[in-house]
Amino acid sequence: MVVLAVLLGLLLLPVVVDAVRHGELRRLAIRNINRRRGEAVLVVAGSMLGTAIITSAFVVGDTLGASIRDTARTTLGPADVSVQTLDVGQLAELAARLADPPVAGTDGVLPLVIARAPVATPADAAGERRAEPHGVLVEVDFEAARRLGSDPAITGFAGAGPTPTGDEAVLTAALADHLQLGVGDTVEVYAYGTERAFRVRDVIESVGVAGFGGGGGRGVFGAAQAGARSVLVPPGTLAALRATPSGAPGPAGSAAPPTGFVLVSVEGGVYESAGRIDTVLPEVERRLQGVAGVQVTPVKQDLLEQADAVGRQFTELFSTVGGFSVIAGVLLLVNIFVMLAEERKVELGMLRAVGMKRGRLVRGFGMEGAAYATAAAVAGALVGIGVGRVIVYVTEGLFSRGDLGIDVTFRFAAEPASILTGLAIGLVISLVTVWATSLRISRLNVIAAIRDLPDPPGVSHRTRSLALGAAGVVAGGLLFAAGLAGARAGALAGLPIAAFSAIPLLARLLPRRLAVNVLCAVALVWPIAVFSVLPGVMDGADIALFVVQGVLLVAAAVTLVTVNDEAFGQLAERLSVAGRGLSMRLGLAYPLARRFRTALLLGMYALVIFTLTFMAVFSRLFAEQAPRFTEEVRAGHHLLVESNPGNPVSTEALLEQPEVEAVAPILRAFPHFTAHYQPEPMPWAVTGIDERLLAHGVPVLASRVPEYATDEEAFRAVLADPGLAVVSEFFLQRGGGPPIDRLRSGQTFTMINPASGEARELTVVGVLSADWMFTGPMVGAGGLVDLLGPQAVPTRHYVRLAAGVEPDEAGVALTGRFLANGADARSFETIIRSNLSQQEGFIGLMEGFLGLGLLIGIAGLGVVMVRAVRERRRQIGMLRAMGFPARTVRGAFLLEATFIALQGILIGVTLGLVTSYQLLANSSTFGDSDLGFLVPWAGLAVLLAVPLGASLLAAAWPAGQASRIRPAVALRIAE
């Protein structure tokens, strides 16, 4: 932020000084802006989108961060540290150790017991029931809960009355709302193979300790759950349920046992306490030394750190993807200023002729640009808040899809600091562009400018080009050398930078066009080929690297096209036979003659369309491959049945169902893991399998160690050896996108029992290409139970259906039949399609976000066409005088816009298709499995039609204006 402020100061200082000290520069700038207010508005509108994109990325990050931070209020309240044990008999002792005497800096401890259990309403008159398969049963002393910390209001128990007794229960509002239950209603819970009904005595808000669900979440958003859907039951209920299994379905012995917690509150309320946890934690750990099976977690600190990390991730994701659009915005700014300068060339030449120094000319032009940039940055920041809000709205909808199980209530947040940062970044980018363009513009030849002629090439210009070219070649070479040593950006960009820089050097030896063609071809091929040529370096490329790749490819392709564009001119000439196609001839003449400007416009379009094509390929690829992915994961089974760990479905019960032919039970747990790229223990799911999973097939591996000839051999080795595992490419990954670091066959990782601290090193024998059902590493069930004991619960079953049974229908039937187990039976294809739909949704969101970049391109084209009409007014007048019909003039402008937009779109689409094909088919960037390649025809049709149509619409108004120019007026003004 300081660097940003300094940069901004440096860029704005000359403007402020000149505005105060040089009245003539100020007047020049103000009058030039005032002279064409409509165009000034267009310039600001076109330039603000970059800032809007950056600001919206910050707003999305703020909202995600704030939403997760808010779960500290809704799931922890005053609780800062949790002490967890599977031996609930230890709770009293643990609480006593921490409370007597109190640990300095803490203001209370609270023991409580939590179990997971399905919860349901009794059947109504129609036999219908509402159920919550992931319910939580909590035993806690309400009075003690209110005393935790210094403020009962944040505990969630302030108005909750006494601890329930007998058949009373208190529900959290999250559960009551879900089940549509109120005070006096009956709620049924199912746990440990038995069931029990309670009368709802009260419903309390799902906040603070009342919202505490014991954690145990999964993945990046593990802790970011809204207040738990809990039934607060009388003390002793859980022990009683475990002791008296009835005839209800479910194996009591295999259910996850209740977990005991002692929550410790650090002084300072919900948020202020987080900073003091580090001072308290060592003493808490010291006091618990010698107690076996205890896990101490600074839950609030973890959650807040996670909130910040997720906020940063989303800001980074959206700002990086938005980088394409921001670059398009920069190109637009350059284009606008180059046009402004050309339009005022004579005026600028005269100013130089009457003695205005070059520096002052730069500052005068810079002042006008700074005014546009400032207005655009302010407007962009405001628009960015709105864009951010839209993204948040869509993201919230996407989070609720699929199997991520994320249940966060979004709280829209736009921090002033973030908005200012977005504004400042946008302004700095604009000002740098403005100053650089002003410098370029000021190097005009006075005579040529006054006579409105092109600048003659100068000797000093050639010398400078050669010197800069040589420096670029050296810099590119050094970057490339760094790339060979492992620096991805260097490997990607070094060679193209050297190639671009070598153009002026090679042009001295070869004809210029040949030199440009050869070197641009190198710059075009390398960024695509590098992923196959240097896989060791390029694997794990992040999104920022793809932005760099896009910029390099587009720069090379646009240069190649613009140096070879005579072909289009010849085509236009042929089409203008007998007067037809005159519009085309006129329409193509200008973009072909003004190559720099045309290249900037092409770049804007191509850059954004390249990315959109890339995304369209992936979207189609995933959408089309659901059946294939299903075949790869299902191992000959049809349904995945998940159930609540507190009352899991038994294998025997499932086998008794008429639709079921075979069942493979799967153990699940959430231990901690470390790997070479994840040195800190990280909670992740693990899956324990036995012989039964392999009875009808095996999951397909993307790669395996060479010792095993088939995937089945690799899986059988896992069953036989507790030190072996199969993992997915996404194991221990944070965030989205291709895997950054991953385990390969033959590498090792460590699984840790979080309760005992016992660790086991595992060797990877095979890698799954994807992890659609969040299985985590697959290990032998026996070995898993040895390490994790009762934490490993058979909450999943792979079910093979009898011949002729329709999987989705069977899934619905089994879900209903095993409601008491919290069962959720779905076909593998349904699960995969659901997750794919979420992925497609995110891709769609990104495409929408990039659509803003397209807006920049389209707005840019509109601005350029408006200015072109003004610039060519005299020529249009002459054409009309010569007898060119108005429709020919209008057609010429529309064809010019079509030519530019279509060229840009085609460059972008071609690059997008070639690059995605290369990355998917010939590199391991997106994993070892062959994802195949499909051309997204429908997506491409949209990509072609929408921007082209929008471009024509943007050009329609200026084209109409041009056609309505009265020749005498245009010529009179000119004369």
Next chain:
Amino acid sequence: MSGVATTEPMLEATGVRKVYRTGALEVEALRGVDLRIHAGELVCVMGPSGNGKTTLLNCLSGLDSIDAGTVLVDGEDIHTMDDARRTEHRARRMGFIFQSFNLIPVFTALENVELPLLVTGVPAAEARERAAAMLARVGLSQRLKNRPTELSGGEQQRVAIARALVSEPAIVWADEPTGNLDSETAAAVLDLLREVHDAGQTLVVVTHDPTIGRSGQRLVQVRDGRVTADGAPRDILGGLPDGNGHDPAAGGRRGPRPRRTRPLRAR
């Protein structure tokens, strides 16, 4: 000059009136001009700056609308035609030469000259051939592929003249054709125009240059939006040195002063 004028007028303007309006400000640029031009004539229009010469050219050629009067070209009133028809009429019957050339900068000399042919539907190959021949006629056969910025002012004006003549129009309108040229180049351009007229081309030239004014067979003097003299240059210019009816040494501009008037009633 030796052009041959026929008895039937090619162009007949009657009571032409033109008012420019800018907000409440109205300037009556032409005040009931009557004029006849015969085929093959070389008519020079002279007068002080701002007195309506260019407006007269624009209104008679159909480049600009008029507020009253009629302009008959070959017996047809061009101001009753709709824009499309008038545009087509211009394409087929008229050529234009302006002081600042108004060449299309992104086209070569050859491409500029073939434009009027292409717009009237002449086949591309023929258009190219005729344009090249016309450029050769104005002495630019070596500069066919050059763009305007690569040509001198005199060369650009010769391209403009070639462009005006290539479609063999009935009338060529030239507005200060030597205004942007040095005296030597201006003389060359004037010679070229004489040659064109000698070949039978009807030419109307708006000029400040008394040399051009004297060289025509007919001179029309415009002052305050009215035709104040129409006849042989010798009779009108008399002994005055600038041909505009006043001594330039006296200085000053004699254009009509802007005045506030009531809005005109619709015609």
